[in-house]
Amino acid sequence: MRIGIDLGGTKTEGVVLGAGSRVLARRRVPTPPDDYDAALRIIVELVAQLEADVGRRGLPVGAGTPGARSKRSGRMKNCNSTCLNGRPLLEDLEARLGARVRIANDADCLTLSEAHDGAAAGARCVFGAILGTGVGGGIAVDGTLLSGPNAIAGEWGHNPLPWPRPEWDEVPGPLGWDGRYGSIEVWCCGPGLALDHERVNGVYLRGEEIVAAAAAGDAAAEATLQRWEDRLARAFASIINVLDPDVIVVGGGLSKIERLYRNVPQRWGSWVFSDSVDTRLVPALHGDASGVRGAAWLWPDPDA
Incomplete structure (x- = not known):
């Protein structure tokens, strides 16, 4: 099992993806507008709720974001949710979750989802x-x-x-x-x-x-x-x-x-x-769910 989080401008969605790409739990909450710390809090809360839903702790987390992580600075760039720009999102999530975290652009997550088990499989x-x-x-x-x-x-x-x-x-x-x-x-x-x-x-x-x-x-x-x-x-x-x-x-x-x-x-x-x-x-094929599913697919092998 692994968790996918889709951090959007208006809503943040999370799923637990299990064997055979089966969605075992799903939750959605409003995204706080223009508030980086509040966005971190709702992701941490969402992960805790999803882990409680499936009775497992410490699951790997993939997060889709409206921007990218700079390979030079490690901080976020090109985010149209501008409160994320210049922030060490990956490190902050790892510190708060105490879990393995991977992040990618939301369009990358859609692409990954559809390439694995969607319209482009x-x-x-x-x-x-x-x-x-x-x-x-x-x-x-x-x-x-x-x-x-x-x-x-x-x-x-x-x-x-x-x-x-x-x-x-x-x-x-x-x-x-x-x-x-x-x-x-x-x-x-x-x-x-x-x-x-x-x-x-x-x-x-x-x-x-x-x-x-x-x-x-x-x-x-x-x-x-x-x-x-x-x-x-x-x-x-x-x-x-x-x-x-x-x-x-x-x-x-x-x-x-x-x-x-x-x-x-x-x-x-x-x-x-x-x-x-x-x-x-x-x-x-997965419509609005492609982004959050692709975030979970950032961990194709959760044990790796």
Whole structure:
């Protein structure tokens, strides 16, 4: 048995994963906003509750985080939950839990989960993409995460949107929280989809409202989704051109938009440097649970 923790911006979830990837216990609590010490406390409490649920103590813990641990300083970086940045999260968790702890980016955890026993099971090279409040990515090869010397493997969201279309005013593009204009994240995340619709039409709709309006025949909403799908196709094509993955698996709130799995592959062939594209685009099999399951999979062998 091992514990997985998914430290999100609004909720923190924990599971105990047993043999055969079976979930033996699950709990979810709200994440304290912008409070590092409070976040540590709820993780410690969650681990204690989960261990009590299964009657075991000292289980190894994997934690998915909205950022990465710097290999230079050992402190957190690139977290959109900014209270984590510059903090020694791994060491603090180890000290408070008295347990073996591993941490990884939340997109890495999704990728690991889906590569082991999800929508990309059996695939040699997997790119995992989170499309939600932000845009994240992770890479797994033969079921093993790639981290890289800078601990940023897969972070496609902070690259500029490729092959920008001047007719859609994509240059320089919106300003993101990272201080960059026109990144894949600011165009393709959930808020980016909503703001693009507002920018063009003067009406603010949430992503799910845009999808519903397009399905009901609203031409403006349909045009917004087509722009978003075209941007995703270009963004994924840039990944295929570099990594050539067998599978791209998508999680996050926008992964529920079913039409993207049909429409994006129809578009990305114009940008992929090949006469055919056999990469599969699929939704995460475990949905919202992929992140927390992948955190537990940071311990593929709990006895190691």
